[in-house]
Amino acid sequence: MNATDDALTILRTRSLSGVLEREIEKAILGGEIPPGKRVNENLLATRFGTSRGPVREALRALEGLGLVELIPNRGVFIRQPAVEEAIEIYDVRTVLFGLAGKLLAARITDAEIARLKGYLEQMEAAARSRDFDRYYPLNLAFHEFIIDACGNATLAAQYRGLVKKLHLFRARSLVQGGGLEVSNLEHREMVEAVTARDPERAQRAHSDHVARAKARLLAAYQKAEAQAPRLTN
Amino acid sequence: MNATDDALTILRTRSLSGVLEREIEKAILGGEIPPGKRVNENLLATRFGTSRGPVREALRALEGLGLVELIPNRGVFIRQPAVEEAIEIYDVRTVLFGLAGKLLAARITDAEIARLKGYLEQMEAAARSRDFDRYYPLNLAFHEFIIDACGNATLAAQYRGLVKKLHLFRARSLVQGGGLEVSNLEHREMVEAVTARDPERAQRAHSDHVARAKARLLAAYQKAEAQAPRLTN
DNA sequence: CAACTGAAAACTGTCAACAGTTTGCAAAGC
DNA sequence: GCTTTGCAAACTGTTGACAGTTTTCAGTTG
Known part of the structure; x- marks a missing residue:
């Protein structure tokens, strides 16, 4: 342009x-x-x-x-989403991101595979050195890339809307909960699945990734709730 | 109220x-x-x-x-969605409706099961007598009920938005394509799956239902396109 | 001293008017 | 006859003002 x-x-x-x-x-x-x-x-x-x-x-x-x-x-x-709404959003995100993985696996180009692997390596490097400030934007770009490259603009729009709403969740700081290494293992499986151009495997890998993020959030939330109950109101 | x-x-x-x-x-x-x-x-x-x-x-x-x-x-x-967008919407609807089925199977009450079976019987009766005018609103209510009863308001809102957009699709008359009986077989499997309270089976049944509707639409569309190509512009 | 009352201030909902752009059309030029 | 040019009408974008509602708060009452 x-x-x-x-x-x-x-x-x-x-x-x-x-x-x-x-x-x-x-x-x-x-x-x-x-x-x-x-x-x-x-x-x-x-x-x-x-x-x-x-x-x-x-x-x-x-x-x-x-x-x-x-x-x-x-x-x-x-708006101020309650935990219940955050859970709802995660459930919807799970299937949307799974669909993105499935679609991506069916249409991904070699150049795109290379780019995904590039993100992955950088993220693994950042995780090894515990450099969260470098990890976070990479993680964001990685997910954005998948959503864009899957080729379904309707899906992308809906997904982005959900992520924005999640930003309003009061305990969104907990969203980061969960180790970098754990998350990266899931990223690796996602990339391997789309590299193999296996839609079903990619769908499972992508939706599992979000489902596990939801589980991590819930665990962190319940722990925080036990420590400071007022957060939950 | x-x-x-x-x-x-x-x-x-x-x-x-x-x-x-x-x-x-x-x-x-x-x-x-x-x-x-x-x-x-x-x-x-x-x-x-x-x-x-x-x-x-x-x-x-x-x-x-x-x-x-x-x-x-x-x-x-x-707005005037092209076929490509209609396809995108169907793909997203597929996973959303699948999720609705999964969630519903995990929380459905006996009363709700009875209601679903009521819809099913009425639809089957309407299908047998080829009474499309009676079948159509029942079909709509049946799907609405599932979306509402699944308990995820975020999902419901997104799903309804997609359905509205589909209404603008120029060839939306083709959306009805596909026999009433075929569709009802799928409905029966959906109801049986949630009655068995089997989330995985319900998810598969519900997403397959939309995926097949998409296939029927595409087939009808390509047939119509061959007959009157100007429709596709 | 706490609860209630009423008026003033603040703010939202709606409107009518004005400025700037686009569109439609008719006249002029090739 | 066809394109181009310029004007006028139509329409959108924005504004400031007014009406009605909600909120705030000081004064009053029990």
């Missing part, structure tokens, strides 16, 4: 409310506006130098994404 | 743009505004006796649902 294309894309996808939607989403996911809190339309409008109209439109779009909740005459509130 | 509750719910969920969203969605899914066509904000505003503000908000919400597309300075257009 060259500079002209880029400018055109910007012009085509601009529209104040579209930009606002992304900015507000960033503010929400970045934790700038804490979950449960009401969003003040006037504040946002003055902050971005616009009127309330576009802000309201952006908020309605975010409501569709499930990031905020709209209560008539009271305003929009940042 | 009594009358007071009902009134409260209405009051709480009203808000002009919320009502508009549902009304406009109805107009779109009902085919009143044909796919590909631009939606005129002024027309909608005068039709519902409001100003353009709430209409725009409702349209932004519908954009999030994937029913319309927003092109800056040109307006919103009813």
Whole structure:
């Protein structure tokens, strides 16, 4: 994509409310506006130098994404998923990611295999040196790559929406729970399955990976709950 | 839910743009505004006796649902999924419905089993007498019941969104393709699997059902394409 | 001192108007 | 006759203002 294309894309996808939607989403996911809190339309409008109209439109779009909740005459509130919802999301993610693995195994190119293996090696290196700051973005890119390369845009959109909602989960710090090495063993099996171009095996490997992440989260959560029960309310 | 509750719910969920969203969605899914066509904000505003503000908000919400597309300075257009997207949707639906079956098998009550069997018998009766007009709403209710009873609201929301998008598929009349009897055999296996409270079997039965529906759609589509190629553009 | 009451402030819901862009159409030029 | 150009109508994007509701808080009462 060259500079002209880029400018055109910007012009085509601009529209104040579209930009606002992304900015507000960033503010929400970045934790700038804490979950449960009401969003003040006037504040946002003055902050971005616009009127309330576009802000309201952006908020309605975010409501569709499930990031905020709209209560008539009271305003929009940042959603705050309970554990139960986080579990629901993990269950859905499990089958979606499994499908991504299955589809990927059926269509992956040699170049893509090489790239996956590259991620894997880097992650294993980072895990060996316990370098979590290097591991985390690699892990993210690895999963993003699979979701994109599977070739199903509908799946990718749904998956991304779920991950965003999970970011609002109050105990999301626990999501990281579970050792780097354990996770990497699962990653290796995923890569081997798609390398073998075995859809069924890949589906199992990919969904098992998310299912185990769910189990790790639950374990960490129940442990945290036992230590500080107020976290669960 | 009594009358007071009902009134409260209405009051709480009203808000002009919320009502508009549902009304406009109805107009779109009902085919009143044909796919590909631009939606005129002024027309909608005068039709519902409001100003353009709430209409725009409702349209932004519908954009999030994937029913319309927003092109800056040109307006919103009813989305028109290509075959490729319909296929994507069916693939995602396959795993989602499979998950619904799995979850349902693990939690279904005797009363719910009885209800499912009731649907099944009525559908079989309708199929025997080739009464499609009676079969169709039963089939819909049967699937809705499974999605609701599985206990995963996230799954249900995603599933419903996909079904709505499928309604915009130009050749959606083909979705019905496939005999009533064939479909009912699959329904019977689904019900038997959840009755046996066997999650794995139920998951397989439920996802196979959608996967076969996808195959039937594809076969019908390719047949229609051969007869009238312009349909595919 | 705690609970209640009522008015003021803050905020959301809606509207009508204005600015800027796109689209449709008719006249001019080749 | 066909393309091009320029204008006018239609429509979208955005704004500021007003109406109605909720929230806050000081004053009052038991």
